[in-house]
Amino acid sequence: MELVFRISDSPVRPSTYQKVACNTELSIGRAFDNDLILNDPTISPHHAKISIDEEGSLWFSDLDSLNGSFKDRTKVTGQVELKSGSELTLGKTTLNVFSPDHPVESAVQIQPASALTNWLANPLILATSVVLVALFYGIEQWLNMFQEFKWQEIINIELIIFGSALSIGIFWSIVGRIFKHEANFKSQMKIILIFMIIQFLVTKLIDVMLFNSLNYAFAMTLMLGMEFILVAGLLWFNLQLATNQTFEQRLRTSVVVSAALIVLSIYSEVINQSEFSDSPEYVKLLHPPALRLTDGVKEDQFVTDISVVFDKLENDNN
């Protein structure tokens, strides 16, 4: 008779399968004379055994091991019967025992994600996006240094930007390793860097629009809307690379998570807002005349327009 074991001994590595042939008894442990050898220091050299009786039933018993054995999370004392699919825990290793005729899930259709992966495989993309991100944030920092030029500040901002990109990339690689048996680290990094480039450009674009339309509430709404779309988009691609979720599942997850993040940030903004402020809220942006798309209104029209401020104050009874 043959038994199939699924061995899961690490949360960051996919499980492995091993098929073992045996007649009446199958021994499990760390010693090399076992039928199933498990490389886990918390497992005793001769940890447990599985016996097969005349009717073909499987019986599991612990061989007085140091850390004991568990079947379906209950400690095993004496003999317990196993069914195909039963879960055993020995030390820190989880085993599932299957008979060879145990049904397996049907194959997963390769998602169009592979098209994305293929495109991302182009090494030029990684190089280009790294250079662009470095340039964008470096230049922005440089333009902010109107007092004194300091290399240190540029290096600091680059460290922060690439540090956060790396940590997000590593996170998704681990997720991918678990769910999809592939880390896709480089592809994840490319997606994150491309997202950073788009976000940078969008922020600058909104800045210029704001400078021209000068409406605080409109600005905030636009900002949040764009942020929502960008974060959802990033999540969608991360999920595609790291999981086997279907299109709908992925869409749902990314939209829900992104919306939750936006709601959280609005909420924290609201609860942190003081009831009374001595300083007014207005769009605090100035850009070069080349980015100014309008001359605005004549001075006397401006003075006429500002009376709306008084109307608003009169209507507000707080």
Add this chain to the structure above:
Amino acid sequence: MCGGSSLIMLSIFNQSRKLNYLALVVVAGIFFISAVYGQDATSLFNNYSDRIYQIRIIEEATGKQAAIGSGFQINQDGMVVTNYHVVSEYTRYPRRYRIEYASHNGLTGELELIDIDVINDLSILRKDDFIGNYLELADHLPLQGEAIYSLGNPHDLGLTVVPGTYNGIARYSLYKRIHFSGSINPGMSGGPVLNAQGEVIGVNVSTAGNQISFLVPLEKLAKLVHKPRTGPIVLEEIESTISEQLTRNQEQVISNLLDSEWLTSEFKGAKIPNEIADYIRCWGSSDNNPDIAYRNFMSVCSQDEYIFLDSEFTTGNIVYQFNWIESDELNVFQFYNLFQAQIENIYPDNYADKDHVSNFECHEDFHFKDSESGEVITTKGTFCARKYKEYPGLFDVLYLGAAVHNNHQGLVSHFTLAGVSMEMALEFTTKFLSNITWN
């Protein structure tokens, strides 16, 4: 940079005030002056000390004093004059406090509020159990250099006489305060200032430290004392009375500004309003350090005599400021980042909290005018206002403009008016903007 004075009431509210930067005057100075004028001061003190009281604001809940100042009896009906800022807590919460006097010989009794003048920081009280002795108002102001004598109760140390010199109406005083060269201290607020004949010529009100003190002038005091009135002010009408006084005052002050021709001066590439009234003072400074890649020139003009309403609420300021920033070394984006840093924080220049004013509402837009050279000068303008909760129709307003038309130089213009009506605010804005011109 800017001068300023602090009120000289002694109050627990003072402890928390940011504004109070009163420096205690060197004690030796007082002794020196006392020696010179000793003879007159002694007789004045002896003759008139029975007409001067300590004014105490007593909190009903604890029975303890919340503020103290000085006051004096001004007629045979028992009218006692002090500063408005001495009794302001009472006017705000008349049920929570009461006003008491303590005479030089230790007698105490209750006082009734008769009238107030918040603009000139005066109030009139009355004691029922009055005795006939009172101080006479002088019929004219002294000559500059004449000896005058301030009386009051500094730091609760007991009745004190401080001799000093009359130095005319303070040069930049909107409300015509007298410049008294002598030392008045916290607790003396509301005390009388007498000429050598023992007649009242002013009321102690504030000090800028170092023997520079300010008095409410005779004229304003006489006007309030002789104002025909049928009876004491009704407690419920205190708020509307203050509102009325503020409204009338701002209308007078701002329309005078609107009616006059404004003095302007060259300020780098622009022409800007200078000292637009005789009570407004301008100061200049610049950031001209060769190590930095830009130059920042500043002109600030202000009227520093704020109107005290409450320990957390002042009004009546007029402030306007200009910054000219230029740089040939910075690139255009750096220049505009620098320029932006100049407009990121604007605050009203007066003092108010959420009990008294609303949050700001703002309106922003680009506005433009043609320069003399025919170039269109576009300015990014922000106008904000907040309303006074207790005094309807009055607002703090401010404007901030940044001229966005040149890659290497720019003008930031800003003004704040505290406690003005919408009408005055709009007309002032029009005049302010039209008085900024370009070369």
